[in-house]
Amino acid sequence: MAPPRKKTAKPTTVDDIVYSMNFDASPDSVARLLALTGKFFGLPSDISSRSGLKKVHPKIEAIYPQMEAEFARSKVQQSKCVIVDLYAHLSADVILRNRLFQYGFLSQILSLLFDPVCRNVALDSLVRITQLGGIEVHLTIAKETCGPLLRVLKDYPDDRDSAEMALKILVHTIVPVVSIDGKKMDPNLPRQLPLAEVAQTLIDELHRDPSPSLLDHAAHCIIELSEEVRLTPPMVNLLIAGLRAKDWLFRTRCLSGLVTFVVPYTQRDMRMQNPLQVIQAGNAPAPLRAKMEAFGIERCDSHKAKTSNREFQRVVEGGEFYEGGKTIAELILRTENAFIDAMRPFAGGGRTSDVLLKCANTIREKGVASEANLADILELKYLILRQRYTEAADIARRALKRDPDFAYAYYALSLALVQEGDPADGLRLVKKAAKCTRGPRNLSDFLRLQMLLVGVQWAGELAMRTLNGSAEWAPADEWQVGIAMVKGALDDAELFLEEAPPDHRDARTVMCWAIVLHVMLDENISDNLRELKPYLERLKLSDEFYRWFPDGAPPKTQIRLVAELILMNFSAAKTEWGALIRAFDEDRKDIMAKAPTKEKMERDLAAWVEELDIGGPAGPRCCGHEHGAGHGHGHGHGHAHAHGVAGELKTTEMHRCSWCHNPSAVLRKCGRCSEARYCDASCQKQHWKVHKKKCLAAKNEPAPLD
Numbered sequence: 001m002a003p004p005r006k007k008t009a010k011p012t013t014v015d016d017i018v019y020s021m022n023f024d025a026s027p028d029s030v031a032r033l034l035a036l037t038g039k040f041f042g043l044p045s046d047i048s049s050r051s052g053l054k055k056v057h058p059k060i061e062a063i064y065p066q067m068e069a070e071f072a073r074s075k076v077q078q079s080k081c082v083i084v085d086l087y088a089h090l091s092a093d094v095i096l097r098n099r100l101f102q103y104g105f106l107s108q109i110l111s112l113l114f115d116p117v118c119r120n121v122a123l124d125s126l127v128r129i130t131q132l133g134g135i136e137v138h139l140t141i142a143k144e145t146c147g148p149l150l151r152v153l154k155d156y157p158d159d160r161d162s163a164e165m166a167l168k169i170l171v172h173t174i175v176p177v178v179s180i181d182g183k184k185m186d187p188n189l190p191r192q193l194p195l196a197e198v199a200q201t202l203i204d205e206l207h208r209d210p211s212p213s214l215l216d217h218a219a220h221c222i223i224e225l226s227e228e229v230r231l232t233p234p235m236v237n238l239l240i241a242g243l244r245a246k247d248w249l250f251r252t253r254c255l256s257g258l259v260t261f262v263v264p265y266t267q268r269d270m271r272m273q274n275p276l277q278v279i280q281a282g283n284a285p286a287p288l289r290a291k292m293e294a295f296g297i298e299r300c301d302s303h304k305a306k307t308s309n310r311e312f313q314r315v316v317e318g319g320e321f322y323e324g325g326k327t328i329a330e331l332i333l334r335t336e337n338a339f340i341d342a343m344r345p346f347a348g349g350g351r352t353s354d355v356l357l358k359c360a361n362t363i364r365e366k367g368v369a370s371e372a373n374l375a376d377i378l379e380l381k382y383l384i385l386r387q388r389y390t391e392a393a394d395i396a397r398r399a400l401k402r403d404p405d406f407a408y409a410y411y412a413l414s415l416a417l418v419q420e421g422d423p424a425d426g427l428r429l430v431k432k433a434a435k436c437t438r439g440p441r442n443l444s445d446f447l448r449l450q451m452l453l454v455g456v457q458w459a460g461e462l463a464m465r466t467l468n469g470s471a472e473w474a475p476a477d478e479w480q481v482g483i484a485m486v487k488g489a490l491d492d493a494e495l496f497l498e499e500a501p502p503d504h505r506d507a508r509t510v511m512c513w514a515i516v517l518h519v520m521l522d523e524n525i526s527d528n529l530r531e532l533k534p535y536l537e538r539l540k541l542s543d544e545f546y547r548w549f550p551d552g553a554p555p556k557t558q559i560r561l562v563a564e565l566i567l568m569n570f571s572a573a574k575t576e577w578g579a580l581i582r583a584f585d586e587d588r589k590d591i592m593a594k595a596p597t598k599e600k601m602e603r604d605l606a607a608w609v610e611e612l613d614i615g616g617p618a619g620p621r622c623c624g625h626e627h628g629a630g631h632g633h634g635h636g637h638g639h640a641h642a643h644g645v646a647g648e649l650k651t652t653e654m655h656r657c658s659w660c661h662n663p664s665a666v667l668r669k670c671g672r673c674s675e676a677r678y679c680d681a682s683c684q685k686q687h688w689k690v691h692k693k694k695c696l697a698a699k700n701e702p703a704p705l706d
Contacts, residue, residue, distance in 0.1 A: 014076075043056060050655070085121060101140070110122070110148070113149075139177060139186055141173045142174060145173065167205055178195070203232070210579070234576065236565060236573075239255075240258070242581065244574070267557065288545060300501040315328055332381050373441075407444075408442075411433055427462055434451045452493075467483070493514035502541055532567075655677050656677075658683070670691070
């Protein structure tokens with residue numbers, strides 16, 4: 001008979017577990033220690049699954065004090081490491097992470113940062129803890145870790161694992177510090193942290209170890225810091241080189257960084273009509289007049305402005321508001337500056353444009369149905385000049401219900417919606433207007449060019465917003481529409497180049513957008529940018545027309561400064577960072593946001609335009625996808641992490657909050673439809689504007705959470 005087996009004493013501390021298993025730091029040994037330690041604290045056997053983490057929630061209040069006490073009691077480094085590793089596993093659930101944060105687990109992790117044995121475990125845990133959203137958590141970790149992490153990078157330059165993890169933590173925490181929500185929560189924190197040193201450290205580390213994974217994080221942080229710190233030439237070059245990355249989300253964020261960087265140096269283009277130009281339209285310098293004659297003097301803006309002002313003055317002086325009003329409506333469709341809207345010192349005072357309303361009312365009194373559009377044109381112009389956009393929008397909507405082919409109503413409504421914060425529907429309206437029947441009383445040459453102009457500007461800006469707002473959880477059709485907008489904007493810019501008169505004052509803006517968009521879109525652009533020659537020649541001509549009158553140099557607008565940065569630094573940027581961008585492309589080739597085919601882009605954009613509803617305001621939107629923050633959970637970082645960190649937890653089987661997209665095993669369902677899931681009532685409330693459109697039997701308020 002075999003002798004009875006000797007019972008193994010139950011461990012009373014985590015140190016006992018480490019001693020009993022002869023820990024050797026191999027992967028199997030690490031996994032076994034983690035399992036035994038979890039069992040010691042009463043944790044489920046699988047804390048990497050939704051079901052396992054769900055069991056932890058009701059017990060965490062009792063378990064955490066035991067873990068904290070063991071950490072303080074332990075004299076063995078590996079015991080402290082495994083407890084910190086358990087914290088990281090539990091933090092895959094954002095609600096558990098937030099509770100641990102409230103209990104004070106951060107101090108335990110930070111105490112290991114400069115322990116040679118434990119440092120990388122602590123860093124790895126911080127990477128995993130900070131990769132989820134949560135403004136309050138990120139801001140606190142940024143305060144506590146920014147200085148120590150910079151010191152880790154200086155003290156251990158040869159430990160590349162430590163360096164990469166430290167940099168990722170810096171990015172995860174610094175980006176929320178400079179976000180809108182972060183500044184609302186702690187407006188002084190950006191000034192308290194060495195942000196310029198953080199940005200320079202990121203660049204230094206990229207030069208030292210140009211890894212694709214680090215590039216994704218470093219570029220994202222530098223882009224977000226572009227408003228807070230003055231970017232150095234290598235930083236600017238990195239963003240310019242990033243415009244050539246094959247990943248569209250990455251290249252668009254690089255553009256947004258450049259746009260933000262130039263803000264302090266931007267001059268406003270007042271776009272005021274110079275009365276002298278109207279008077280002297282026929283006296284252009286010989287080289288400029290030759291360009292106008294080649295195009296056709298009568299088709300040039302300055303000539304149209306001169307003749308329209310003369311005709312307008314004749315009509316007003318005649319005092320006949322019916323026939324004269326119809327003439328003025330046609331003048332409004334001929335040129336943007338059909339008259340100079342000045343204050344009148346005599347004849348009862350007021351403004352020149354006051355006559356528009358009198359003419360509109362007179363035409364309506366006649367009751368001729370075919371002239372209704374002319375009356376609306378007059379009143380819409382009157383309201384737009386006074387920036388009364390809400391009234392203009394109401395009139396335009398009524399007009400479009402009467403006549404869906406009314407180009408000027410689309411144009412006026414688009415201006416009103418953009419002023420009210422709805423650029424998406426503004427762009428949809430412009431695209432709709434471009435399909436209206438062409439002719440001097442509807443879609444005139446002037447109005448078509450206006451549609452192309454705002455189509456370039458709004459599509460470019462909206463594409464950046466759409467692509468910058470996309471993330472790893474965003475549907476593919478959202479960012480594909482953003483790419484289609486970029487392509488559509490360049491197409492509109494090229495049409496503008498073909499059709500606009502040489503003296504069109506907005507050609508400068510359109511050509512600058514064309515330069516930027518072409519650099520982003522042309523996959524085979526040459527190092528010397530010779531493909532941009534048509535845009536550069538037209539930009540030079542437009543500048544010469546601007547200098548025709550003593551207005552000084554053309555204003556350095558935001559898009560112009562970005563275009564000039566690209567032109568001046570493209571070659572240097574490619575030399576400095578081109579190899580890294582190519583490595584980044586290769587590394588992300590299977591997961592990057594690639595441009596769809598031309599045919600699909602056209603279909604995507606057409607389908608997006610058809611989402612237009614002119615029935616009334618629906619609140620600000622961005623390509624049909626609303627975003628927001630302001631609560632304690634946040635939205636993560638708004639950029640997809642292509643590569644996980646060592647030991648990263650799998651959260652793919654966990655549900656994500658429908659608002660903040662953070663994962664948790666205990667999200668609460670919408671009490672009405674049971675489809676949407678939320679961290680808490682705060683997330684549900686902020687998502688309601690979007691969700692109510694889909695929620696079953698939706699009412700005015702969200703249902704209680706289940």
